[in-house]
Amino acid sequence: MATAVPVERDAVARAFPDPGAEVPRPGVTLRRLPEGWDLLAAGVGPALAAASTAAALTAATLDGAPYGLVVSAGIGGGFAPDTPLGSLVVADEITAADLGAETADGFLPVTELGFGTVTHHPPAALVAAVAAATGARPGTVLTGSTVTGTAERAALLRARHPRALAEGMEGFGVAEAAAAHGAPVLELRAVSNPVGPRDRAAWRIGDALAALTEAFGKLAPVLTSWNPHDD
Numbered sequence: 001m002a003t004a005v006p007v008e009r010d011a012v013a014r015a016f017p018d019p020g021a022e023v024p025r026p027g028v029t030l031r032r033l034p035e036g037w038d039l040l041a042a043g044v045g046p047a048l049a050a051a052s053t054a055a056a057l058t059a060a061t062l063d064g065a066p067y068g069l070v071v072s073a074g075i076g077g078g079f080a081p082d083t084p085l086g087s088l089v090v091a092d093e094i095t096a097a098d099l100g101a102e103t104a105d106g107f108l109p110v111t112e113l114g115f116g117t118v119t120h121h122p123p124a125a126l127v128a129a130v131a132a133a134t135g136a137r138p139g140t141v142l143t144g145s146t147v148t149g150t151a152e153r154a155a156l157l158r159a160r161h162p163r164a165l166a167e168g169m170e171g172f173g174v175a176e177a178a179a180a181h182g183a184p185v186l187e188l189r190a191v192s193n194p195v196g197p198r199d200r201a202a203w204r205i206g207d208a209l210a211a212l213t214e215a216f217g218k219l220a221p222v223l224t225s226w227n228p229h230d231d
Protein backbone atom coordinates (compact mmCIF):
# COMPACT_ATOMS: atom_id res chain seq x y z
CA MET A 1 0.00 0.00 0.00
CA ALA A 2 1.63 3.22 -1.15
CA THR A 3 0.82 6.60 0.40
CA ALA A 4 2.62 9.85 -0.34
CA VAL A 5 3.76 10.92 3.11
CA PRO A 6 4.46 9.12 6.41
CA VAL A 7 1.38 10.54 8.22
CA GLU A 8 -0.83 8.95 5.56
CA ARG A 9 1.04 5.65 5.88
CA ASP A 10 0.59 5.81 9.66
CA ALA A 11 -3.14 6.51 9.24
CA VAL A 12 -3.40 3.28 7.21
CA ALA A 13 -1.27 1.41 9.77
CA ARG A 14 -3.61 2.46 12.61
CA ALA A 15 -6.30 0.23 11.06
CA PHE A 16 -4.21 -2.79 12.00
CA PRO A 17 -3.56 -4.01 15.57
CA ASP A 18 0.20 -4.56 15.14
CA PRO A 19 2.31 -1.63 13.83
CA GLY A 20 4.63 -4.05 12.04
CA ALA A 21 8.37 -3.80 11.48
CA GLU A 22 10.58 -1.73 9.20
CA VAL A 23 12.12 -3.62 6.30
CA PRO A 24 14.84 -1.69 4.43
CA ARG A 25 15.12 -2.58 0.75
CA PRO A 26 17.21 -0.88 -1.97
CA GLY A 27 15.71 2.57 -2.53
CA VAL A 28 12.79 2.20 -0.10
CA THR A 29 11.94 1.36 3.50
CA LEU A 30 8.80 -0.74 3.89
CA ARG A 31 6.63 -1.15 6.98
CA ARG A 32 5.73 -4.86 6.96
CA LEU A 33 2.50 -5.83 8.77
CA PRO A 34 1.91 -9.35 10.14
CA GLU A 35 -1.27 -9.53 8.01
CA GLY A 36 1.02 -9.72 4.95
CA TRP A 37 0.75 -6.10 3.79
CA ASP A 38 3.72 -3.84 3.10
CA LEU A 39 3.12 -0.11 3.69
CA LEU A 40 5.24 2.44 1.87
CA ALA A 41 5.49 6.23 2.14
CA ALA A 42 6.37 6.55 -1.53
CA GLY A 43 6.78 10.32 -1.77
CA VAL A 44 4.77 13.24 -3.12
CA GLY A 45 4.07 13.44 -6.84
CA PRO A 46 3.74 10.87 -9.64
CA ALA A 47 7.46 10.56 -10.44
CA LEU A 48 8.73 9.76 -6.95
CA ALA A 49 5.66 7.61 -6.22
CA ALA A 50 6.35 5.57 -9.38
CA ALA A 51 10.06 5.21 -8.61
CA SER A 52 9.45 4.12 -5.00
CA THR A 53 6.64 1.74 -5.90
CA ALA A 54 8.75 0.20 -8.68
CA ALA A 55 11.61 -0.30 -6.20
CA ALA A 56 9.26 -2.06 -3.77
CA LEU A 57 7.78 -4.23 -6.53
CA THR A 58 11.21 -5.22 -7.81
CA ALA A 59 12.43 -6.05 -4.29
CA ALA A 60 9.37 -8.21 -3.64
CA THR A 61 9.87 -10.09 -6.89
CA LEU A 62 13.58 -10.66 -6.21
CA ASP A 63 12.62 -11.87 -2.71
CA GLY A 64 10.39 -14.49 -4.35
CA ALA A 65 7.18 -12.92 -2.98
CA PRO A 66 5.75 -10.68 -5.73
CA TYR A 67 2.82 -8.48 -4.76
CA GLY A 68 -0.64 -9.56 -5.91
CA LEU A 69 -2.12 -6.08 -5.57
CA VAL A 70 -0.80 -2.51 -5.29
CA VAL A 71 -2.92 0.10 -3.47
CA SER A 72 -2.39 3.85 -3.81
CA ALA A 73 -3.99 5.60 -0.84
CA GLY A 74 -4.05 9.01 0.76
CA ILE A 75 -5.80 12.28 1.15
CA GLY A 76 -6.99 14.17 -1.90
CA GLY A 77 -9.00 16.99 -3.32
CA GLY A 78 -12.70 16.37 -4.01
CA PHE A 79 -14.74 17.85 -6.85
CA ALA A 80 -17.75 19.68 -5.41
CA PRO A 81 -20.58 18.97 -4.95
CA ASP A 82 -20.10 15.20 -5.39
CA THR A 83 -17.37 14.59 -2.85
CA PRO A 84 -17.66 16.43 0.47
CA LEU A 85 -14.76 16.75 2.91
CA GLY A 86 -14.13 13.51 4.79
CA SER A 87 -15.80 11.37 2.11
CA LEU A 88 -14.05 8.55 0.29
CA VAL A 89 -13.46 7.91 -3.40
CA VAL A 90 -12.34 4.62 -4.93
CA ALA A 91 -10.96 4.95 -8.44
CA ASP A 92 -12.58 2.96 -11.23
CA GLU A 93 -10.26 4.96 -13.51
CA ILE A 94 -6.88 6.39 -12.58
CA THR A 95 -6.13 9.12 -15.09
CA ALA A 96 -3.12 11.39 -15.64
CA ALA A 97 -4.65 14.84 -15.99
CA ASP A 98 -1.64 16.72 -17.35
CA LEU A 99 0.32 14.14 -19.37
CA GLY A 100 0.28 15.46 -22.91
CA ALA A 101 0.74 18.59 -24.95
CA GLU A 102 -0.90 21.99 -24.91
CA THR A 103 -1.86 23.06 -28.45
CA ALA A 104 -3.60 26.06 -29.94
CA ASP A 105 -6.70 23.86 -30.12
CA GLY A 106 -6.45 22.67 -26.52
CA PHE A 107 -4.87 19.84 -24.55
CA LEU A 108 -3.83 16.60 -26.26
CA PRO A 109 -3.19 13.55 -24.07
CA VAL A 110 -0.03 11.56 -24.90
CA THR A 111 -2.17 8.78 -26.34
CA GLU A 112 -3.27 11.16 -29.09
CA LEU A 113 0.39 11.96 -29.74
CA GLY A 114 0.91 8.28 -30.43
CA PHE A 115 2.48 6.89 -27.29
CA GLY A 116 2.00 5.87 -23.71
CA THR A 117 -1.16 5.61 -21.69
CA VAL A 118 -3.13 8.08 -19.59
CA THR A 119 -5.59 5.78 -17.80
CA HIS A 120 -5.39 2.63 -15.74
CA HIS A 121 -8.46 0.60 -14.72
CA PRO A 122 -8.50 -1.11 -11.33
CA PRO A 123 -10.29 -4.49 -11.26
CA ALA A 124 -14.05 -3.78 -11.46
CA ALA A 125 -15.18 -6.42 -8.95
CA LEU A 126 -12.61 -5.19 -6.43
CA VAL A 127 -13.72 -1.57 -6.88
CA ALA A 128 -17.35 -2.63 -6.31
CA ALA A 129 -16.40 -4.62 -3.19
CA VAL A 130 -14.38 -1.70 -1.78
CA ALA A 131 -17.24 0.72 -2.45
CA ALA A 132 -19.73 -1.59 -0.72
CA ALA A 133 -17.51 -2.15 2.31
CA THR A 134 -16.37 1.43 2.89
CA GLY A 135 -19.06 3.64 1.35
CA ALA A 136 -16.46 5.07 -1.04
CA ARG A 137 -17.87 6.55 -4.23
CA PRO A 138 -16.50 4.95 -7.39
CA GLY A 139 -15.32 7.32 -10.11
CA THR A 140 -12.34 8.76 -11.90
CA VAL A 141 -9.43 9.92 -9.75
CA LEU A 142 -7.13 12.35 -11.53
CA THR A 143 -3.39 12.53 -10.96
CA GLY A 144 -1.48 15.76 -11.50
CA SER A 145 1.92 17.14 -10.60
CA THR A 146 0.31 20.39 -9.43
CA VAL A 147 -2.50 20.76 -6.88
CA THR A 148 -5.34 22.63 -8.57
CA GLY A 149 -5.57 26.13 -7.12
CA THR A 150 -8.21 28.02 -9.09
CA ALA A 151 -11.90 27.60 -9.88
CA GLU A 152 -11.05 27.94 -13.59
CA ARG A 153 -8.64 24.99 -13.54
CA ALA A 154 -11.12 22.90 -11.53
CA ALA A 155 -13.86 23.61 -14.07
CA LEU A 156 -11.54 22.83 -16.98
CA LEU A 157 -10.54 19.49 -15.43
CA ARG A 158 -14.17 18.59 -14.78
CA ALA A 159 -15.09 19.53 -18.37
CA ARG A 160 -12.30 17.28 -19.70
CA HIS A 161 -13.08 14.50 -17.21
CA PRO A 162 -16.82 14.63 -16.36
CA ARG A 163 -16.56 11.49 -14.18
CA ALA A 164 -13.74 12.91 -12.05
CA LEU A 165 -14.54 12.81 -8.33
CA ALA A 166 -11.12 13.45 -6.82
CA GLU A 167 -7.59 14.63 -7.52
CA GLY A 168 -4.30 13.41 -6.07
CA MET A 169 -0.66 13.50 -7.06
CA GLU A 170 0.45 9.86 -6.97
CA GLY A 171 -2.17 7.40 -8.26
CA PHE A 172 -1.09 7.35 -11.90
CA GLY A 173 2.58 6.94 -10.96
CA VAL A 174 1.78 4.04 -8.64
CA ALA A 175 -0.42 2.50 -11.35
CA GLU A 176 2.33 2.78 -13.99
CA ALA A 177 4.75 0.93 -11.70
CA ALA A 178 2.15 -1.76 -10.93
CA ALA A 179 1.36 -2.20 -14.64
CA ALA A 180 5.05 -2.62 -15.46
CA HIS A 181 5.06 -5.58 -13.04
CA GLY A 182 1.71 -6.96 -14.20
CA ALA A 183 0.13 -6.25 -10.82
CA PRO A 184 -3.45 -4.95 -10.41
CA VAL A 185 -3.85 -1.53 -8.82
CA LEU A 186 -6.42 0.19 -6.60
CA GLU A 187 -6.62 3.86 -5.54
CA LEU A 188 -8.49 5.13 -2.49
CA ARG A 189 -8.65 8.84 -1.57
CA ALA A 190 -10.10 10.47 1.53
CA VAL A 191 -11.15 14.01 0.69
CA SER A 192 -9.29 16.67 2.69
CA ASN A 193 -10.14 19.75 0.60
CA PRO A 194 -12.23 20.87 -2.34
CA VAL A 195 -10.54 21.00 -5.75
CA GLY A 196 -10.51 24.71 -6.49
CA PRO A 197 -9.23 28.03 -5.13
CA ARG A 198 -6.34 27.37 -2.76
CA ASP A 199 -7.27 27.82 0.90
CA ARG A 200 -4.78 25.69 2.84
CA ALA A 201 -6.31 26.74 6.19
CA ALA A 202 -9.58 25.08 5.15
CA TRP A 203 -7.99 21.67 4.47
CA ARG A 204 -9.41 19.08 6.90
CA ILE A 205 -6.40 16.77 6.93
CA GLY A 206 -7.18 15.24 10.34
CA ASP A 207 -10.71 14.30 9.29
CA ALA A 208 -9.43 12.82 6.02
CA LEU A 209 -6.73 10.78 7.80
CA ALA A 210 -9.35 9.48 10.26
CA ALA A 211 -11.57 8.49 7.31
CA LEU A 212 -8.59 6.67 5.78
CA THR A 213 -8.00 4.69 8.99
CA GLU A 214 -11.68 3.75 9.25
CA ALA A 215 -11.77 2.74 5.59
CA PHE A 216 -8.75 0.46 5.88
CA GLY A 217 -10.30 -1.22 8.94
CA LYS A 218 -13.20 -2.25 6.69
CA LEU A 219 -11.02 -2.84 3.66
CA ALA A 220 -8.55 -5.38 5.02
CA PRO A 221 -10.92 -8.39 4.86
CA VAL A 222 -12.12 -7.31 1.40
CA LEU A 223 -8.58 -7.15 0.03
CA THR A 224 -7.63 -10.43 1.66
CA SER A 225 -10.63 -12.31 0.26
CA TRP A 226 -10.48 -10.72 -3.22
CA ASN A 227 -9.87 -13.31 -5.92
CA PRO A 228 -8.21 -11.80 -9.02
CA HIS A 229 -9.92 -14.48 -11.14
CA ASP A 230 -13.30 -12.85 -10.33
CA ASP A 231 -12.23 -9.79 -12.33
Ligand SMILES: O=C(O)c1cccc(C(=O)CC[C@H]2O[C@@H](n3cnc4c(=O)[nH]cnc43)[C@H](O)[C@@H]2O)c1
Nearest residue numbers: 004005007044075076077147148167168169170205
Ligand atom coordinates in the same frame (compact mmCIF):
# COMPACT_ATOMS: atom_id res chain seq x y z
O1 LIG B 1 0.36 19.10 6.38
C1 LIG B 1 0.05 17.98 6.77
O2 LIG B 1 -0.13 17.66 7.95
C2 LIG B 1 -0.16 16.94 5.76
C3 LIG B 1 -0.60 15.70 6.17
C4 LIG B 1 -0.81 14.72 5.21
C5 LIG B 1 -0.59 15.00 3.86
C6 LIG B 1 -0.16 16.27 3.51
C7 LIG B 1 0.08 16.60 2.12
O3 LIG B 1 0.14 17.73 1.71
C8 LIG B 1 0.25 15.47 1.25
C9 LIG B 1 0.21 15.91 -0.15
C10 LIG B 1 -0.75 14.98 -0.81
O4 LIG B 1 -2.06 15.34 -0.69
C11 LIG B 1 -2.74 14.95 -1.83
N1 LIG B 1 -3.69 16.01 -2.09
C12 LIG B 1 -4.50 16.54 -1.15
N2 LIG B 1 -5.31 17.44 -1.68
C13 LIG B 1 -5.02 17.50 -2.99
C14 LIG B 1 -5.57 18.25 -4.07
O5 LIG B 1 -6.50 19.06 -3.94
N3 LIG B 1 -5.02 18.04 -5.29
C15 LIG B 1 -4.01 17.16 -5.46
N4 LIG B 1 -3.48 16.44 -4.47
C16 LIG B 1 -3.98 16.59 -3.25
C17 LIG B 1 -1.68 14.69 -2.89
O6 LIG B 1 -1.79 13.38 -3.33
C18 LIG B 1 -0.37 14.93 -2.20
O7 LIG B 1 0.50 13.87 -2.19
C19 LIG B 1 0.05 17.24 4.43
